[in-house]
Amino acid sequence: MGYDTQPKASHFVDGQYIEDTSGAVMEVVYPATGAVIARLHEATPAIIEKAITSGRRAQAEWAGMMGVERGRILRRAADIMRERNYDLSVLETHDTGKPMSETLYVDATSGADALEYFGGLAGSLTGEHVPLGGDWGYTVREPLGLCVGLGAWNYPTQIACWKGAPALACGNAMIFKPSETTPLCALKVAEILHEAGLPAGLYNVIQGAGDVGRALVGDERVDKVSLTGSVPTGKRVYASAAEGMKHVTMELGGKSPLVVFEDADLDNAVGGAILGNFYSTGQVCSNGTRVFVHKSIKEAFLKRLAERLGSAKIGDPLDETVNFGPMVSSSQRDIVLDYIAKGKAEGARLVCGGSVIAGDGFYIQPTVFADVTDDMVIAREEIFGPVMAVLDFEDEADVIARANNTEYGLSAGVFTRDISRAHRVIGQLQAGSCFINSYNDAPVELPFGGSKLSGVGRENSKTAIEHYSQLKSVYVRMGDVEAPF
Numbered sequence: 001m002g003y004d005t006q007p008k009a010s011h012f013v014d015g016q017y018i019e020d021t022s023g024a025v026m027e028v029v030y031p032a033t034g035a036v037i038a039r040l041h042e043a044t045p046a047i048i049e050k051a052i053t054s055g056r057r058a059q060a061e062w063a064g065m066m067g068v069e070r071g072r073i074l075r076r077a078a079d080i081m082r083e084r085n086y087d088l089s090v091l092e093t094h095d096t097g098k099p100m101s102e103t104l105y106v107d108a109t110s111g112a113d114a115l116e117y118f119g120g121l122a123g124s125l126t127g128e129h130v131p132l133g134g135d136w137g138y139t140v141r142e143p144l145g146l147c148v149g150l151g152a153w154n155y156p157t158q159i160a161c162w163k164g165a166p167a168l169a170c171g172n173a174m175i176f177k178p179s180e181t182t183p184l185c186a187l188k189v190a191e192i193l194h195e196a197g198l199p200a201g202l203y204n205v206i207q208g209a210g211d212v213g214r215a216l217v218g219d220e221r222v223d224k225v226s227l228t229g230s231v232p233t234g235k236r237v238y239a240s241a242a243e244g245m246k247h248v249t250m251e252l253g254g255k256s257p258l259v260v261f262e263d264a265d266l267d268n269a270v271g272g273a274i275l276g277n278f279y280s281t282g283q284v285c286s287n288g289t290r291v292f293v294h295k296s297i298k299e300a301f302l303k304r305l306a307e308r309l310g311s312a313k314i315g316d317p318l319d320e321t322v323n324f325g326p327m328v329s330s331s332q333r334d335i336v337l338d339y340i341a342k343g344k345a346e347g348a349r350l351v352c353g354g355s356v357i358a359g360d361g362f363y364i365q366p367t368v369f370a371d372v373t374d375d376m377v378i379a380r381e382e383i384f385g386p387v388m389a390v391l392d393f394e395d396e397a398d399v400i401a402r403a404n405n406t407e408y409g410l411s412a413g414v415f416t417r418d419i420s421r422a423h424r425v426i427g428q429l430q431a432g433s434c435f436i437n438s439y440n441d442a443p444v445e446l447p448f449g450g451s452k453l454s455g456v457g458r459e460n461s462k463t464a465i466e467h468y469s470q471l472k473s474v475y476v477r478m479g480d481v482e483a484p485f
């Protein structure tokens, strides 16, 4: 393969790589070939303890530094990340199977954006002066303490940075546990942060599956938990965090609607639906997997969609001309195949795809079902793979009600040339991250996150500061204290 994917050790704690070979072995599999590309060990209780104690020790001093000093380190890390974009992209491709045509432009890039953005904010995290007649008060924005980040496998570098950057900017320490499926990239984020001058202990990366995550969430020395993952995991983590009244951010799953009206620019709408269903081989939380298309343009939409899908270049994700790679794992592919079988059994019309691509790796065809109805399993459950469900509609009020008829609320999109309708419809869709004549843009400047079962809190933007800090209020009496006795 010619690229060394085996890290120096499994964990990065207190400023250095450390190993404890008594932890269970984790094999990292390259999704494009099925080959084992690294062997790591799960964190043992000793590794977890070291991550917690070093994080708490380092945090007290970090919180006492000036915000601009903290920010300078984060911005330096952003620069290093950009300089190493190519190598980081190759690693991300090995970790996830996503094609280089994506990882070169999205993953380390959006991680660097977060480090730069929150580095820039770090010096301006101030409180308020509050006049109270003759007295006055003030507020101080303080860090929470020790934060735990738990990552999903679809965006390992991005998730490590989206959680780490605001946490560190606010003066917290972070222990990040990547997904056990994609453990490699977060180690590079830790390396870069420390190379940029981050004091040891402030960004620790430890490996493992749910057990390690559970131990971190349940530890009373942890003040905040930020999870990116599925709704069932979110419910468990939220409940455990509630035991200790810890702060939480929950970035969870979705089954988002994308509504295409009859006046939409057809090619743009098809492009949005492709981005919202097949980017990262469909493994994007905010995907618009329920595509409601106005009946009058449905066949034209499907024809154009099938034409454009026919030109997808599926293959070796390291080939920069490839734009559709394998799924992350064999087990995730099996889950998706099971949904495809359910779609067929329930009578949805298979427009294209639907099969495994023979050969090495976990490849599956981009798949489109039409004539999907609201009650079908493929229209109700998150598939997290390249499967688009196209549903018909004729009436605006009806499609809004149907789009909202889900327990999820992560994203929603609308394609129309009618500007009033665009805002009217988006205003009624129950979702945290919405798009007009576009899909799946996630710039660091905009809040990202879901409503309903899709999440709690928001990542990115100035809003994320509120989720990694708390306010202390101070009342200042200028005169004498009048007590009743």
Ligand SMILES: NC(=O)c1ccc[n+]([C@@H]2O[C@H](COP(=O)([O-])OP(=O)(O)OC[C@H]3O[C@@H](n4cnc5c(N)ncnc54)[C@H](O)[C@@H]3O)[C@@H](O)[C@H]2O)c1
Binding pocket: 150, 151, 152, 153, 154, 155, 177, 178, 179, 180, 208, 209, 210, 211, 212, 213, 214, 217, 227, 228, 229, 230, 231, 233, 234, 236, 237, 250, 251, 252, 253, 254, 284, 285, 286, 382, 384, 410, 449, 450, 454, 455
């Ligand atoms: N909203 C978002 O921003 C966003 C982004 C990416 C992925 N996702 C969602 O993530 C899911 C796919 O990712 P996944 O399969 O890795 O999710 P997952 O829920 O299986 O795992 C997420 C993380 O939680 C850890 N974990 C599992 N059980 C735990 C427990 N009891 N206590 C503590 N930690 C535990 C896992 O080890 C992993 O690191 C999809 O549902 C997708 O929609 C959401």
Ligand SMILES: NCCCC=O
Binding pocket: 154, 155, 283, 284, 285, 286, 442
């Ligand atoms: N690019 C945003 C992806 C977040 C969810 O998977």
